[in-house]
């Protein structure tokens with residue numbers, strides 16, 4: 001009998017974090033109130049001016065195919081934004097607009113990676129990075145950094161991971177799931193390595209506007225013409241403007257790579273939605289007040305959640321400088337139990353916490369590190385307060 005599925009489908013799996021989320025949903029449906037820290041998206045509504053732009057696009061009949069890589073007005077707005085925020089100048093043929101930054105990353109991985117290539121991924125990592133590298137038949141080379149270094153790998157770790165087969169490194173600044181950020185000197189070192197060893201830098205800057213404590217994000221592409229030419233920046237409107245469902249992301253970099261990403265897109269999904277492109281255009285060129293309002297609210301919640309978590313004996317939590325996640329270390333609780341259930345890893349912790357305290361968190365193993373769990377504070381202050389209180393009580397009951 002012929003094999004049913006292509007071999008490549010065996011190389012990736014559905015995120016294991018789905019298991020906990022699905023269980024929490026089931027419990028919710030059964031009438032059990034769950035306090036959830038699982039959200040991977042802002043809890044704010046999309047700002048009205050952006051919604052209006054989309055409605056206007058529909059009314060004006062802007063409802064047909066567009067150029068596969070996005071409309072010129074949107075590309076120009078992206079170019080303007082990158083110039084203003086990061087001081088890097090791109091041309092239209094260096095921009096690809098896709099159905100979310102995730103599609104940009106997927107396109108990129110298919111255009112750049114092949115069998116034999118090694119791609120450096122920094123753990124804790126966003127799950128998709130590992131999947132797209134494997135799907136392209138390349139090998140993920142994972143470097144692990146811990147809360148002790150603010151989740152930034154050391155220079156030695158980076159140097160050791162590089163081989164003649166290194167094709168690229170995937171960088172996420174600020175990071176999902178840790179909220180860790182890179183300082184300029186860390187990025188300068190990385191840029192030097194990339195130029196010396198001739199590999200690509202894929203810089204996922206999705207959380208660039210959600211930063212705290214006056215941290216000023218810097219794009220690695222801004223250091224020199226040399227590193228700009230070796231970097232593909234991936235960004236989008238999902239997190240900054242609370243537009244996850246609209247599906248608009250973009251990439252900036254090398255024109256030949258961009259051209260090939262668009263070619264792949266033209267043979268798969270075609271253009272990103274015309275209406276959503278108009279909404280993204282308004283997001284980028286319209287009033288920016290809502291970005292500051294959301295950022296401020298996130299900072300207030302971060303300050304609360306970080307203090308509350310660190311007051312729990314047995315849990316320590318790194319204070320994030322960006323994104324809307326905290327990534328507490330729970331490993332000192334391993335070996336302890338409650339009602340006959342022992343916690344030996346992050347999956348156990350998430351499972352037992354959900355059963356016993358009705359609180360949903362995401363196990364760190366899904367991000368490559370079993371010593372942690374991820375909590376999103378893209379939820380109301382009330383859920384945060386009640387949820388952390390419930391975690392505190394849960395931990396105090398562990399034997």
Ligand SMILES: *Cc1c(COP(=O)(O)O)cnc(C)c1O
Nearest residue numbers: 100101102126176206236238249
């Ligand atoms: C949310 C997210 C993305 C992509 O989001 P899109 O909605 O596809 O634009 C990319 N990288 C990270 C780290 C994210 O958290």
